[in-house]
Amino acid sequence: MKTYIKLGSIVFFLLNTFCLNAFSQIEKLCDNGYSPIETVTQSMPCDYNPYMIIFEDNFDGNSLDESKWDILGGVIRDFDFEMTKAFLTRDNVVVEDGLLKLITKRENLTNVLHYTETWEEEDMVYDDFEFTSGEIISKARFPINGRFEARIKIPSTQGLWPAFWMFHGILDSETGDYTEYSEIDIFEVLNRTNTDKEYTTNIWHVYNGEDRIDCQRNHGNAFIDGNFHIFTLTWDEDKIEYYVDSTLIRRTPYYTSMSRASRIARYCGQINQGIGYYKTKAFPREAMHILFGIAVMHTDTIGSYYITPYPTTPFPAQMEVDYVRVYQRKSCTDTVTVNNDIDTTENISYQSITGNIVNMTCAINIPTGYSLRVKASNKITFGNGFSLHVADGAVFHASTDANLCNSGRVAAE
Numbered sequence: 001m002k003t004y005i006k007l008g009s010i011v012f013f014l015l016n017t018f019c020l021n022a023f024s025q026i027e028k029l030c031d032n033g034y035s036p037i038e039t040v041t042q043s044m045p046c047d048y049n050p051y052m053i054i055f056e057d058n059f060d061g062n063s064l065d066e067s068k069w070d071i072l073g074g075v076i077r078d079f080d081f082e083m084t085k086a087f088l089t090r091d092n093v094v095v096e097d098g099l100l101k102l103i104t105k106r107e108n109l110t111n112v113l114h115y116t117e118t119w120e121e122e123d124m125v126y127d128d129f130e131f132t133s134g135e136i137i138s139k140a141r142f143p144i145n146g147r148f149e150a151r152i153k154i155p156s157t158q159g160l161w162p163a164f165w166m167f168h169g170i171l172d173s174e175t176g177d178y179t180e181y182s183e184i185d186i187f188e189v190l191n192r193t194n195t196d197k198e199y200t201t202n203i204w205h206v207y208n209g210e211d212r213i214d215c216q217r218n219h220g221n222a223f224i225d226g227n228f229h230i231f232t233l234t235w236d237e238d239k240i241e242y243y244v245d246s247t248l249i250r251r252t253p254y255y256t257s258m259s260r261a262s263r264i265a266r267y268c269g270q271i272n273q274g275i276g277y278y279k280t281k282a283f284p285r286e287a288m289h290i291l292f293g294i295a296v297m298h299t300d301t302i303g304s305y306y307i308t309p310y311p312t313t314p315f316p317a318q319m320e321v322d323y324v325r326v327y328q329r330k331s332c333t334d335t336v337t338v339n340n341d342i343d344t345t346e347n348i349s350y351q352s353i354t355g356n357i358v359n360m361t362c363a364i365n366i367p368t369g370y371s372l373r374v375k376a377s378n379k380i381t382f383g384n385g386f387s388l389h390v391a392d393g394a395v396f397h398a399s400t401d402a403n404l405c406n407s408g409r410v411a412a413e
Contacts, residue, residue, distance in 0.1 A: 034278040037258045044238065044255075046269035050404065051147050051327035052375060054352045055140060058323045059100040064093055064136065067369035067393055072135040072293070075114045075127075083306045084161065085129065085298035087112060092134030099320045102134040104160060104294050106315035131309070135293030139369055141168065142326050143287045149232040150292075150324040154189055156197060156224045157317035159309030161295035163188035164231060166288040181206035182284030184240065185216075186233045189224055192297070192307045197221040201242050201250055205282045213282035217250055228322060236329075238268045240283070254283045290326075294319055330354035332377050332404045338362050339385070342372065354404065361385040364396070371395035377404040 057068055064071065071093050078084045087109055094101040109129040116123045142148070154162055164187050170180040185202035192198070199222055203215040223229050223244055232243040242250040253265035258276040266277065294317075297306040309315070336355030341363040351372050358376045361383040366372055368391045374380055380398050390396045 034256070034280050037276040038279055039276045040255075040271055040273055043273045044268060044271035049329055049332050051329050052352050052354060052373075052404075053325060054146075054328045054373060055138075055142065055326035056323070057100075058098065059095050059321065060098055062096060064095050064100070068140070069136045069138055072137060076135070077295075078298075079116050081127075081298050083298060084295040085308075086131040086133040086294075086296035087114070087129040088135050088293075089132050090134075092132055093136060094134075099322060100136075100292065101318045101320050102136070102162075102292060102294050103316050103318045104131060104133040104155075104157070104296060106130060106309070106313075107132055131296040131315075133294045133296055135291065137167075138290040141287035141289050142166075143328065144235055144237060144285055145329040147232065147234045147327040147329075148186065148290065148324075149230060149327075150186075151228050151230045151322035153226070153228045153320040153322075154187070154224050155294065155317045155319050156191055156226060157309070157315070158191050158194050158313045159297050159307060160191045160317060161188065161297055162319045163291070163293055163295070165291050166233075167291060168284065168286040168288040170286075180286070182286055182288060184233065184235065184284060184288065186231050186242065187223075190297075190306075191224070192305075197224050199223055203240060203252060203282045203284065205284055215252060215280075215282040219249060228320075235284075236268065237285075238271065239265070252280070252283075254280050256280070290324065292319065292321055292324075328352045332356065332375075335359070341365075357381070359383060363387045363389075365389045366394040366396055367391045368393040371397070374398040375404060376400050377402055 055068075057065060071090050073088050073090060076088060086104065092103045092105065094103060107130075109132065111126050112129060113124055113126055116125055148166070150164055152164060163185060166184040166186070168180075168182040181204075183202070183204040185200065185204075188200055188202065190198040190200070199219045201217050201219065205213045223231075230243075230245050232246070234241045234243075238254045240252045240254075241248060251265075253267065255266045255271050256278045257264045257266055258278060271277065296309065298308050299306045330352055332354050334355050335357045336353065337359040338353060339361045342351070342365070353372070353374045355376055356378045358374055358380045360374065360380065362385060364372060364387070366389065371394060373395075374397070377400065379400060388396060
């Protein structure tokens, strides 16, 4: 879901640059979305080792696990309500029957005080709302070379904009703006009318504080059928792939050859030293948060791209999430020595360290709500300089698994 973050708020806006071609082995890059030809100075290593699960929530119990998630509230994007308008509340985030339910309701809230775009107390304003909704964001940021998967039932209610997406931003403390911004929409669905429904995927990036690249793909009205589907994203150093129910629906390359005849996507193992390639600027590389949410469309013009729910549109409506899992592709054949101190709040919140032999000679600090997993196919050693501090509610897990490197295997705790 396209956003702009400012001082803790998320300001929603949409660009009009789209990808040019459907999924195929030869895929054009987004308009103005690639760098000038660059010559690769060293061959790209190819890492197809198995995945290891590093984060999971099955939404058991009767409340959201807030050691893993933050519940967003109030108005967090599109303060002028040009495209969306709903007030986010905790009451609209429900966990029951083994499901996360993000609920959108038609309920009138009058004279509600909320922050504006500047996020300053003196600029708070009063507004009336006809709809409330729910949204959550992971406390953790998750790194590249991962697989992100959730089983979800998407609401098809007219006027709603549900999304399963990822976000990263770097804040300029002086201006309050984000100089870098990355987003991957695993899906966002525009339910403009009962018949006009659009399932889209998107890759979006801001760099150098000004250049913005939007790489969106429309997949029609597929998967908006009232049933659960498994939505999966693989995010590697050379490409991003989207799957629904294990079927590949989109592949976007990072490297593309400079061939005059055609721009051929090159993947891991095909990127060679001394060869020139275009590099997709819209390819995020920073660790990202996961978000689930439902926006309510808002416009006064029925012919607009965004259409508010009709007076007859039934509510409440909800998006249901059965589970979410994050897997990390890690080395499982090398000897890995960790001698830099680890504070999980300063790095990737949920980490894994893997190798054939893992030597730990560092200080580790894991605060409440964070975790670190160490797994080796042979052995783990804890040498001089190793220390460990695990706060209440934190997790440190170390284990060996001789089958860690089996080809194609997903290694799960």
